[in-house]
Amino acid sequence: MIRSASSPHGASNRHGLLLTIPSFGLLLIGLVLPLYEVIKDSVWLPAPSLDAYASLFGDQLVVDALIRTFVISVIVTVLAIVGGYVIALTAWRSAPMWAGFILLVASFPVLTSLVTRNFSWLIFLGRKGPLNDLLIWAGVLNEPLQLLNSKTAIVIGMWHVMLPFAVLPIYNALRKIDPVLMKASAAFGASPIKTFQRVVLPLSAAGGVVATVFVFVLSLGFFITPALLGGPTNSMVSNVIDKEANFYLDFGRASAIAVVLLLIVVVLLALVAKRTNVVKVFRG
Amino acid sequence: LSTTLRATSFALTALVSLCLGGCGESGGGDEPDTLVVQSWGGELGAAEKAAFYDPFTEKTGIKVKIVESGAEAGAQLKKQIDSGRVTWDLLVGFPPETMSQFNDEGLLQPIDYSEVPTADELSPGAKLPYAMGYDVETAVPAFSTRSGVKPLGSMKDFFDPASFPGPRMAPNWGTASMQCEMALIADGVPADQLYPIDQDRCFEVWDRIKTDVEVWFTSGSQMAQALVDDSVDYCMCWDGRVQQALATNDQWDYRFDGAMSYYDYMGIAQGSEHADEAAQLLEFVASAEAQAAYAELIKYGPANPAAVDLLPELMKTRSAVSPENLSVLYRRPEDKVADVNAANEQLQKAWDSWVAE
Numbered sequence: 189m190i191r192s193a194s195s196p197h198g199a200s201n202r203h204g205l206l207l208t209i210p211s212f213g214l215l216l217i218g219l220v221l222p223l224y225e226v227i228k229d230s231v232w233l234p235a236p237s238l239d240a241y242a243s244l245f246g247d248q249l250v251v252d253a254l255i256r257t258f259v260i261s262v263i264v265t266v267l268a269i270v271g272g273y274v275i276a277l278t279a280w281r282s283a284p285m286w287a288g289f290i291l292l293v294a295s296f297p298v299l300t301s302l303v304t305r306n307f308s309w310l311i312f313l314g315r316k317g318p319l320n321d322l323l324i325w326a327g328v329l330n331e332p333l334q335l336l337n338s339k340t341a342i343v344i345g346m347w348h349v350m351l352p353f354a355v356l357p358i359y360n361a362l363r364k365i366d367p368v369l370m371k372a373s374a375a376f377g378a379s380p381i382k383t384f385q386r387v388v389l390p391l392s393a394a395g396g397v398v399a400t401v402f403v404f405v406l407s408l409g410f411f412i413t414p415a416l417l418g419g420p421t422n423s424m425v426s427n428v429i430d431k432e433a434n435f436y437l438d439f440g441r442a443s444a445i446a447v448v449l450l451l452i453v454v455v456l457l458a459l460v461a462k463r464t465n466v467v468k469v470f471r472g
Numbered sequence: 473l474s475t476t477l478r479a480t481s482f483a484l485t486a487l488v489s490l491c492l493g494g495c496g497e498s499g500g501g502d503e504p505d506t507l508v509v510q511s512w513g514g515e516l517g518a519a520e521k522a523a524f525y526d527p528f529t530e531k532t533g534i535k536v537k538i539v540e541s542g543a544e545a546g547a548q549l550k551k552q553i554d555s556g557r558v559t560w561d562l563l564v565g566f567p568p569e570t571m572s573q574f575n576d577e578g579l580l581q582p583i584d585y586s587e588v589p590t591a592d593e594l595s596p597g598a599k600l601p602y603a604m605g606y607d608v609e610t611a612v613p614a615f616s617t618r619s620g621v622k623p624l625g626s627m628k629d630f631f632d633p634a635s636f637p638g639p640r641m642a643p644n645w646g647t648a649s650m651q652c653e654m655a656l657i658a659d660g661v662p663a664d665q666l667y668p669i670d671q672d673r674c675f676e677v678w679d680r681i682k683t684d685v686e687v688w689f690t691s692g693s694q695m696a697q698a699l700v701d702d703s704v705d706y707c708m709c710w711d712g713r714v715q716q717a718l719a720t721n722d723q724w725d726y727r728f729d730g731a732m733s734y735y736d737y738m739g740i741a742q743g744s745e746h747a748d749e750a751a752q753l754l755e756f757v758a759s760a761e762a763q764a765a766y767a768e769l770i771k772y773g774p775a776n777p778a779a780v781d782l783l784p785e786l787m788k789t790r791s792a793v794s795p796e797n798l799s800v801l802y803r804r805p806e807d808k809v810a811d812v813n814a815a816n817e818q819l820q821k822a823w824d825s826w827v828a829e
Contacts, residue, residue: 314698337686
């Protein structure tokens, strides 16, 4: 038993390295090469220069879209983390069967296509949609509210999509907390809120960080949701990139915007990495 | 980080084009007797296949493979050309301004119309050197026929929210020139003084209804969905899409007064090695029978007038083919097409800024 477990250890390390080749290959083809293309296009098209970058900063459409993208992403992240904690805590404190059910329902959005989910909100939030109908029927409103074409509509649509990405890592972190600690905290007289603040939150913070990074970074790239629910006054940066690349065929500018977004994200992630032990966090 | 990159739409485009270039070998582009045509898919793709491609294959033995791509088609073809691996043969379904822009970008090759005799039967303006018009779309003033909604008489009424109050839907998908031409005509500018397009006056007219526009559609399916859902009372919509929506929600109607017609075009990709076969396909597409079959399916008018006789009566009254409809709608004069196309990009950028304010 001991022999067979220990002797192939060195070999399995070598095999381990060999086994990473496919994933490195995938990263090379799926990440490094396209990224290289994008960076190359941003400085090479139409001629080698930094004009594409210079033109961005004077362009109100681009600057506004960048700012809007970060504002919306921060709001969605905060809401998703709050909602994620509420759902994950409920699942964690429930009987295992109920926990499974709650997580399944919470993950449901991931199983539906993004376009379908957004079209549903388009109908739901519409002037003649169920929400306005309900509010008018209940006497809350006389006139239907204009809910579409707003940041609120974008945030609602994105929150719906992002919630599972917050629930699952947080639940995963909560699961590892020894329930005895909760009893101990209560025994020492802590209120449930104090227990959450002083025991649950610190012990599940790793899951919270993972969820925050996931939700924030994914939010930055949203495209269909702002296009459908936000209208032209609320374009996010992906919509601007889409327009430059697909409509004006200006790959230079499109790439430059993508690179600027990427750089900002890299800097933000580096700051997060500096403050938290990323490796530990992602290992859970 | 991989999520960041994946999440930016342009990286997606890059990935797709990388894949088209790298793994597109199996795409059928190298088979000698297969044409690869780009299509917007959906209702359009189904109608193209049924009316054009399947009968064409039956007649000539040349297979047609459809590749679905919409607003990103120009960017994809440009990437194919840049990387030297062109797998598409035909671009399908773009208005004249876009085709002209594609031509300026070097994405299209000239059509040898001596190989396309049926194109001579097409209505005036359908034959551009680099693209062939194959259907007539009309941007119409549409209105809900539900009670409490005042019916529009013309496009002029669409721009008059004081007399015709109600939420509106309007396009925001790259047809800025048309949107301005219709606004200026609605504002009383005589057709012979329309060009060059007065940008400031155009936006003044649009300013009148800007806050009433509840849906700025960026795709045909979005337009049709909003009509089906009664999201708005009034719409500057495309006639074929309104007719499609009518199948599910019959409480809509539209007028041709102040409407504007134009062709949708097909163009042969620069670098395509099947230009001859593509010309044969164009020849088939322009024929009266194929034109009638397509028009009946997609509810847009035929570009070949000989096809009108083959259409059902209802379709004639609902499309830009009957003399009554043709007499009140606007078509851009052939000799202005080049000027409008040349000015379109600048106008579109001004529109983008205006609509984002």
